[in-house]
Amino acid sequence: MSKTNRGRFFEDYQLGEVLHHAVPRTVGEGERxxxxxxxxxxxxxxxxxxxxxxxxxxxxxxxxxxAFHIVFGKTVPDVSLNAVANLGYAQGRWLTPVWPGDTLRAESEVIGLKQNSNGKTGVVWVRTTGLNQHNEKVLEYVRWVMVRKGDLDAAAPQTTVPDLPDALTVNQLKVPEGLIFSDYDFAQAGEPHRWGDYELGEKIDHVDGVTVEEAEHMIATRLWQNTAKVHFDTSARPDGSRLIYGGHVISMARALSFNGLANAQMIVGLNGGAHANPCLSGDTIRAWTEVLDKAETAAPGVGAIRLRLVATKGGAPFELRDEEGKYRPEVLLDLDYWALMPR
Amino acid sequence: MSKTNRGRFFEDYQLGEVLHHAVPRTVGEGERxxxxxxxxxxxxxxxxxxxxxxxxxxxxxxxxxxAFHIVFGKTVPDVSLNAVANLGYAQGRWLTPVWPGDTLRAESEVIGLKQNSNGKTGVVWVRTTGLNQHNEKVLEYVRWVMVRKGDLDAAAPQTTVPDLPDALTVNQLKVPEGLIFSDYDFAQAGEPHRWGDYELGEKIDHVDGVTVEEAEHMIATRLWQNTAKVHFDTSARPDGSRLIYGGHVISMARALSFNGLANAQMIVGLNGGAHANPCLSGDTIRAWTEVLDKAETAAPGVGAIRLRLVATKGGAPFELRDEEGKYRPEVLLDLDYWALMPR
Amino acid sequence: MSKTNRGRFFEDYQLGEVLHHAVPRTVGEGERxxxxxxxxxxxxxxxxxxxxxxxxxxxxxxxxxxAFHIVFGKTVPDVSLNAVANLGYAQGRWLTPVWPGDTLRAESEVIGLKQNSNGKTGVVWVRTTGLNQHNEKVLEYVRWVMVRKGDLDAAAPQTTVPDLPDALTVNQLKVPEGLIFSDYDFAQAGEPHRWGDYELGEKIDHVDGVTVEEAEHMIATRLWQNTAKVHFDTSARPDGSRLIYGGHVISMARALSFNGLANAQMIVGLNGGAHANPCLSGDTIRAWTEVLDKAETAAPGVGAIRLRLVATKGGAPFELRDEEGKYRPEVLLDLDYWALMPR
Incomplete structure (x- = not known):
């Protein structure tokens, strides 16, 4: 009847199904x-x-x-329009850089389904792939979301929960073709600290903070063609607030982490991530990082470093969970990623 | 005496006069x-x-x-700086696509003049043409505005009211050279609905809403080099509010109409339009569409569809006028246009 | 210990030292x-x-x-992170235009040092140069800032105050290679007034005003990779306000000055400038100009004009100082620059 997209409900997903997300996008100097x-x-x-x-x-x-935001945005109409919660990411890998002029599209395979015991919602796991105009994979990642059932009487699917390692191994990371850090210019990069200077367990307070505004996060979220109502429409949530897209917090925290991690140049792996609490206009985002792991790569001068990036809207740095093990209320993001750094 | 532009008043317009609007503009990936x-x-x-x-x-x-906003913006200093009201549009035609790197300029011919009976204002009709660097017409449209008289003693011009048909006929529409929809990819476009699926009189609620912010509409309006004070300066209106450029509402409503009209790809005709009520920061814009007409074109697979696009800031969809025939107070825009769609 | 940049303090500067600022930047159509x-x-x-x-x-x-903002932004982490005040500019010269695709970097030579009598702060003079990917100088200017001492016991340096003329002479101005104004199209430029039409001492009220928003100035300031905390973080100042980057006010005032100075096309010299009072979100910026000097150049049809550009957030035009000679509280900016104009 209706010509508008009401989004998919839990019972609309089939294990193994591939969703070809709509609206390819050419990106360039403007997006940069x-x-x-x-x-x-x-x-x-x-x-x-x-x-x-x-x-x-x-x-x-x-x-x-x-690349991540554009690919993610394409999946929203098919994956998360009726999502109750974005539960997690895993096995994210950046496979080819995106150059100005590239055209990106995205597809997702349903790799897991599990109806919740309340019978009203279920969890859907998808492996999303971003591709460029040469059909090269640009990015892939697993995401799982809790989705409402549209028809509460629909039969529950057989439960399939994918086996998702906690982190990528260094062998799974793809160093961009041709990348070398042997002639790396630390002065122009902005900091002298190299891969060898970071120790496992080291924590870095990135010091700076940015107070965020409605216009900014909406401009960003639209740029990624992410259409989830809660980011744009004050009538979409009971309290009249617009929820800031979690990816906006990721990008803000990553950018703030320059101060202390200026040489963590390229993101190549996303091991996991949680949007711990909602971010709203007026919040001041800060970030801190913990070094989780380090590994060498075969590329000249290129080391890999595994980092926990935490974004907060207050509180002291390095505080993550309360005594019950829950995220503290001021924690916005807990992201676990691999980056490439000069050794 | 003064070196600043005070704008033209009603008595400054001559029938048949051509205004060559200033400041050509090269557009590209950044504007996109x-x-x-x-x-x-x-x-x-x-x-x-x-x-x-x-x-x-x-x-x-x-x-x-x-293209429309850039051309419109160029006309503001010569046409609507002293306008009391933007009364209408007619006979708008998109004639050549605008490509990144094109340089646009604009000119307007005065095609109608009518002093109002109060002797203080008059209506000016102009036919505006946008041209690219090859002197090809990119766009043309008729607009009429109510303009203040600067000198109340100036003689009234002979009344000339142009004859403006309610709508363009399909023969007047220009299908861009080379356009074919025979291999159209509905999956990548985002919706399966083709030209044949829309019925005359059909109404579509586009569902989504966007709450607008001061920073956004000013960024947009400046991008089009539209300098009308009321959009930027809180001291320009008695209530201290900044009036949102009507074109911002058009673009917002058109973009929202993707949800239900994803395949109404190209706008080729503007039959008419009214900015029914002012839009202010904080308003949540929604949109609905009514199918007014349909026609075939000579281009392979390309159909034309005439649509009424209504933007609102509240109220129920499909409500346009009150019992006296006036626009309801929550209606922002009533736009009548032709688009091209795969058949 | 810490991997983050705490910025330089007064005692960290050496006379004659050259600071190579980090993070080169390729600019293009997006920035435009x-x-x-x-x-x-x-x-x-x-x-x-x-x-x-x-x-x-x-x-x-x-x-x-x-060009100015990008170069200035690069200097912030090395020059003004611990600055108490931005005291002045002098001897600014634009030397080569910046084209889309150019990559800019910046360096600064310390040309003056003077510890203040309180022993807690000092003044640092730097001559900053912006260079493109061909190592051509794009821009150079002198700036002096008051910087905190980090270690109050550090010895005071020998006082060296550079000799800075009040204004550039016309011989010091660099007319871009190939520039001619002999076929200048005044209609397309937007105003008929040529170099010869402006008189020494003439004052122009630019009439228009723009009320500024938080999102806008933060978007701008980030675009220039200027990281000073006071522009972004509501916790950085006691009153919780975000101070608007002075360069935002310069660009706003310069753009507003189109109305009356549409033909003052290129800025080639910066004689001096003062950010007289802070600008905050919600302020309405207006501008007026006084003609200070005029000179001919060797380029065909090109005249130079020296202008005082004043930005205000209220008050009457042409009011600059109070009876004690201090800037009036509504004055935001007092800028003295040379521009090129058709003769």
């Missing part, structure tokens, strides 16, 4: 400039062609999180 | 990205080069409304 | 579009390739203030 305008992004490899070329790349690629 | 950031625009032909190429175009053109 | 979205910029030479070409340039360069 807006990324720098929306986040205090300063990692040199994404700021200057000259720096990227000194690292063996043909020019400066678009920020890794642009 | 900003359009996607300011409006939830997802029509695939304006989002991806690959999709546009599958429709026979060389690449993705800039959104049709970018 | 954002500039037009953030400021009501309409000078034709920066708006259209066609207009720039009619003035002898290969295409439209990026706005002169984009």
């Amino acid at each position: 400039a807006l990324y720098h305008a929306l986040y205090p992004a300063r990692h040199a490899l994404y700021s200057a062609d000259s720096f990227a070329q000194s690292c063996g790349l043909k020019s400066s690629p678009l920020d890794d999180m642009i | 990205a900003l359009y996607h950031a300011l409006y939830p625009a997802r029509h695939a032909l304006y989002s991806a080069d690959s999709f546009a190429q599958s429709c026979g175009l060389k690449s993705s053109p800039l959104d049709d409304m970018i | 579009a954002l500039y037009h979205a953030l400021y009501p910029a309409r000078h034709a030479l920066y708006s259209a390739d066609s207009f720039a070409q009619s003035c002898g340039l290969k295409s439209s360069p990026l706005d002169d203030m984009i």
Whole structure:
């Protein structure tokens, strides 16, 4: 009857089904400039062609999180329009840089289904892949969401929960073709700290804070063609607030982490992530990082570092959970990722 | 005496006069990205080069409304700086797509003049043409505005009211050269509904809403180099509010109409339009559409559809006028346009 | 110990030292579009390739203030992170236009040091140079800031105060290579007033006003990769307000000055400038100009004009100082610059 998309409900997903998400998107210099305008992004490899070329790349690629947001945005109408909660990420890998002029599209395979015991919702696991115009994989990641049932009488599917390791191993990480850090210019990058200077367990307070505004997060979220109502429409939530897209917090925290991690240039792996509490306009986002792991790679001068990036809207740095093991109320994000750094 | 532009008053217009509007503008990828950031625009032909190429175009053109806003903005200093009201549009035709790198300029011919009986204001009709760097017409439309007299003693001009048909006929519509919809990818476009699926009189509630902010509409309106004081300066209106440029509402409503009209790809005709009530920051814009007419075109697979697009800031969908025939107070926009759709 | 940059303190500067600022930046069409979205910029030479070409340039360069802001932003982490006040500018010269695709970097030489008598702060003078990927100088200027001492026991340096003339002479101004104004199109530029029409001492009220918003100035300031906390973090100042970057006010005032100075196309010299009072979100910025000097140049049809550009947040135009000679509280900016104009 209706011509509008009401979104999929839990019973609409089939195990093994592949969803071809709509509306491909060509990205370029405009998206790059807006990324720098929306986040205090300063990692040199994404700021200057000259720096990227000194690292063996043909020019400066678009920020890794642009690829993530665009691909994520494409999945929203098919995956999370009726989502109650975005439960987690795993096995995220950046596979090819995105260059200005590339056209991205996305598809998702349903790899897990589990109806909740209340019979009203279920959990859907999808493995999403972003592809460019050459059909090269740009990015892939697993995401799971809790989705409402549309028809409470629909039969529950057989429960299938995918086996998802806590983290990617270094062998699973893809170092971009040609990347070398042997002639890395630390002065132009902004900090002297190299891979060898970071110790397991080390914690870094990124010091800076940004108070966020409605106009900014809506501009960002639209740029990624993410259409979830809660980000835009004050009538979508009982309290009249607009929920800030979790990816906006990721990008803000990653950009703030420049101060202390200026040389953690490229994001290559997403081990996991939780949006611990909602972020709203007026919140001041800060970030801190804990070094979780380190590994060498085969690329000249390139080390991998596994980091926990925590975004907060208050409180002291390095505080994550309360005595019951729950995220403290001021924690916005707990993200576990792999980055590439000069050794 | 003064070096600043005080704008033209009613008595400054001559029938047949051609106004060459100032400040040509080169547009490109930056304007495209900003359009996607300011409006939830997802029509695939304006989002991806690959999709546009599958429709026979060389690449993705800039959104049709970018052309409209840029051309409109150029006319403001000469046409509507002293306007009391923007009364209507007619006979709008998009004639050539705008490609990244094009330079647009605008000129307007005065085609009608009528002093109001109060002797203080008059109505000016202009036919505005937007041209690119090859002197090709990109866009033309008729607009009429009510303008203050500067000198109340100036003689009234002979009344000339142009004859403006209610709508363009399908023969007047220009299908962009090379456009074909025979290999149209409905899955990538986002909806399965084709031209044949829409019925005359059918109404579509586009469901989504966007609450608008001061920063956004000012960023947009400046991008179009529209300088009307009421959009920017809280001291310009007695209530201290900034009036949102009517074109911002048009673009917002058009983008929201993706949900139900994802395949109404290109705008080719503007039959008429009214900005029924002012839109202010904090309003939540929603949209609904009524199918007014349909026609075939000579281009392979391309149908034309005439749509009434209504934007509101509240109320129920499909409510347009009160019992006296006036626009209901929550109606922002009533726009009548032709779009091209796969048959 | 800490991996984050705490910024330099007064005792960290050495006379003659050269600071190579981090994070080069490639700029392009995205930055251009954002500039037009953030400021009501309409000078034709920066708006259209066609207009720039009619003035002898290969295409439209990026706005002169984009070059200034990007270079300035690069200096912040090394020069003004612990600054108490931005005291002044002098001897600013634009030396080569910035074209889309250029990569900018910056360096600063310490040319003056003077510890204040309180022993807690000192003044640092730097000559900053912006360079492009060809190592051509794009811009240079002197700036002096008051900086806190980190260690109050550190010895005071020998006092060296550079000799800074009040203004550049016309011989010091660099007219961009190839620039001619002999075929200048005044109609397309937007105003008929040429260099010869402006008189020494003439004052122009630019009439228009723009009420500024938090989201806008933060988007702008991030775009320039300026990281000073006071612009972004409501907890950085006792009153919880975010101080608007002084350069935002410069660009806003310059753009507003189009109305009356549409033909003051290119900025080539910065003689001096003071940010007289803080600008905050909600302020309505207006501008007025006084003609200070005029000179001919060797380039065909190109005249130079020296202008005082004053931005205010209220009050009457042309009021600058109170009876004690202090800036009136509503004055935001007092800028003294040279521009190029058709003769």
